Amino acid sequence: MTQTVAVIDYGSGNLHSVAKAVEHAGPCRVLVTSDANTIESADRVVLPGVGAMGDCMQGLQDRGLDSVVFNVIQEKPLMGVCVGMQILTEFGEESSGVNALGVFPGQITQFSKSMKGPEGNALKVPHMGWNEVHQRSHPIWAGIDDRTRFYFVHSYRYADANEDCVVGTCDYGAPFAAALSKPNVFAVQFHPEKSHDAGIHLYRNFLTWDGTC
Amino acid sequence: MGLAKRIIPCLDVDQGRVVKGVQFEDIRDAGDPVEVSRRYNQEGADEITFLDITASHENRATTYETVSRMASEVFIPLTVGGGVRNTDNIRDLLLAGADKVSINTAAVFEPEFVKKAADKFGSQCIVVAIDAKQVEPGRWEIFTHGGRKPTGLDAVEWAMRMVSYGAGEILLTSMDRDGTRDGFDLGLTRSVADAVTVPVIASGGVGNLDHLVDGVVEGHAEAVLAASIFHFAQYTIGEAKEAMANAGIEVRL
Numbered sequence: 364m365t366q367t368v369a370v371i372d373y374g375s376g377n378l379h380s381v382a383k384a385v386e387h388a389g390p391c392r393v394l395v396t397s398d399a400n401t402i403e404s405a406d407r408v409v410l411p412g413v414g415a416m417g418d419c420m421q422g423l424q425d426r427g428l429d430s431v432v433f434n435v436i437q438e439k440p441l442m443g444v445c446v447g448m449q450i451l452t453e454f455g456e457e458s459s460g461v462n463a464l465g466v467f468p469g470q471i472t473q474f475s476k477s478m479k480g481p482e483g484n485a486l487k488v489p490h491m492g493w494n495e496v497h498q499r500s501h502p503i504w505a506g507i508d509d510r511t512r513f514y515f516v517h518s519y520r521y522a523d524a525n526e527d528c529v530v531g532t533c534d535y536g537a538p539f540a541a542a543l544s545k546p547n548v549f550a551v552q553f554h555p556e557k558s559h560d561a562g563i564h565l566y567r568n569f570l571t572w573d574g575t576c
Numbered sequence: 577m578g579l580a581k582r583i584i585p586c587l588d589v590d591q592g593r594v595v596k597g598v599q600f601e602d603i604r605d606a607g608d609p610v611e612v613s614r615r616y617n618q619e620g621a622d623e624i625t626f627l628d629i630t631a632s633h634e635n636r637a638t639t640y641e642t643v644s645r646m647a648s649e650v651f652i653p654l655t656v657g658g659g660v661r662n663t664d665n666i667r668d669l670l671l672a673g674a675d676k677v678s679i680n681t682a683a684v685f686e687p688e689f690v691k692k693a694a695d696k697f698g699s700q701c702i703v704v705a706i707d708a709k710q711v712e713p714g715r716w717e718i719f720t721h722g723g724r725k726p727t728g729l730d731a732v733e734w735a736m737r738m739v740s741y742g743a744g745e746i747l748l749t750s751m752d753r754d755g756t757r758d759g760f761d762l763g764l765t766r767s768v769a770d771a772v773t774v775p776v777i778a779s780g781g782v783g784n785l786d787h788l789v790d791g792v793v794e795g796h797a798e799a800v801l802a803a804s805i806f807h808f809a810q811y812t813i814g815e816a817k818e819a820m821a822n823a824g825i826e827v828r829l
Binding site for chain 1 (some may be wrong): 577578579580581582617620622625644647648649651652653671672673677689697699701716732745770775796798799828
């Protein structure tokens with residue numbers, strides 16, 4: 364039977380691209396939904412997110428979906444994308460501070476506005492565009508070359524690249540986490556749905572991931 | 577190795593067809609936007625920009641439909657602009673599948689609109705498009721209505737103000753160079769790029785691959801945008817990237 368993938372819809376912008384990219388990645392039925400039962404009965408779950416971390420947390424809580432995320436990761440694979448990754452950490456310094464889900468330790472802080480590149484040039488914020496992801500051993504990178512470029516667009520990041528949960532890093536001014544993982548959870552700061560073939564490949568790997576790290 | 581400089585093909589779309597005018601006149605047909613964007617996607621474009629140049633009221637539905645079809649098969653970022661006047665327009669474009677929305681004239685008439693838009697949707701999806709013309713050496717001003725109407729606003733100051741209002745990116749077009757194939761206005765590009773903290777996309781005037789290199793090296797742009805050199809198959813995106821890489825610029829190959 365074709366597996367189902369629930370893309371959690373909690374009012375965080377457009378989920379069309381995420382849904383289309385997952386469908387494109389392999390045989391599966393994608394459901395864009397805010398219904399707790401539908402999410403909990405899916406085979407896999409994607410937690411997207413764009414915009415402000417506070418708005419995303421609020422949207423999730425207003426729909427009672429924060430507890431659903433915890434139920435899901437007890438049993439099956441969940442993939443967080445962009446702010447969907449950020450809200451899996453403990454805290455974000457955006458606006459006046461955002462308490463997040465705490466699936467991963469650590470917090471999300473702003474890029475400094477005075478960062479310099481290798482030639483002394485000022486680095487722009489948001490970090491926008493294609494940057495290299497340095498992989499750490501994880502089954503979900505299968506078939507994707509180390510240092511493949513993915514598409515990022517963000518002004519806040521998970522700065523503690525040495526945490527055990529970090530399975531991919533990126534360098535912008537200093538290293539930061541491009542990917543976090545623990546059993547049943549894989550989360551990325553970049554947008555696989557905007558990262559052309561490499562992004563589709565990553566979603567394809569997620570579709571067959573058994574949840575182990 | 578770090579963040580790559582981006583190459584962005586631009587589709588000027590009039591009533592559902594890709595066109596490109598020389599200084600906004602003499603419009604030539606360059607095909608179906610979905611087909612064209614599919615080709616650029618395969619060639620390795622880093623993003624695609626879609627400018628709805630008619631942007632009449634009746635035309636909006638066609639635009640949403642086209643954007644939606646593009647977003648269903650092109651898995652790279654898509655910026656849409658042209659006739660964006662209110663937050664409903666932005667919401668509709670984002671829901672159709674745009675990743676970023678570019679605001680041009682409306683920002684000039686109502687600067688607070690940019691603030692409102694960035695607060696509501698996030699700076700990451702708000703691009704402010706600036707059309708500028710040189711008025712004296714070292715000074716450029718904003719023009720609206722396809723370069724016909726002066727506003728008296730200084731381009732560099734305006735760009736800084738738009739960033740302080742929450743613009744996440746600046747799409748900077750030289751109206752003196754647009755369609756001429758003489759290369760970017762590098763003085764303009766550099767003045768704005770050095771003045772703002774957000775990425776600047778250089779636009780207007782690309783006629784060959786050296787111009788793209790100049791936009792980054794001399795103009796300090798984070799991204800370069802071109803239309804006609806790609807539409808009429810003068811160069812592929814791949815050739816453009818190779819030229820940039822040969823000049824020592826980091827690109828996604």
